[in-house]
Amino acid sequence: MPTTPTTTLRVSRATRDRLMRTRAQDFGDASIDEVITRLLDEHADQMLHAQMRVDAAHARTNAEDLAEVRRVQADMDEISAW
Numbered sequence: 293m294p295t296t297p298t299t300t301l302r303v304s305r306a307t308r309d310r311l312m313r314t315r316a317q318d319f320g321d322a323s324i325d326e327v328i329t330r331l332l333d334e335h336a337d338q339m340l341h342a343q344m345r346v347d348a349a350h351a352r353t354n355a356e357d358l359a360e361v362r363r364v365q366a367d368m369d370e371i372s373a374w
Contacts, residue, residue: 298325 303311315327322330 311324311327314331315322315324319327319330
């Protein structure tokens with residue numbers, strides 16, 4: 293089985309201890325590498341969902357703006373018909 297190259301990260305003891313507690317509480321016997329990967333994936337998911345909410349709000353605003361443009365255009369068409 294091929295091995296994956298590893299590296300060392302310097303973190304404070306408090307961060308290391310917190311990571312170890314999180315591992316014990318939430319991840320069972322997963323490796324620290326897997327715990328960090330899962331935490332990063334969860335963070336990426338949260339950021340994606342936040343961006344999706346922003347995009348949805350922006351789309352609603354665009355739809356409202358388009359509806360206003362159509363109302364104005366209809367008014368203009370009516371005025372032009374006189």
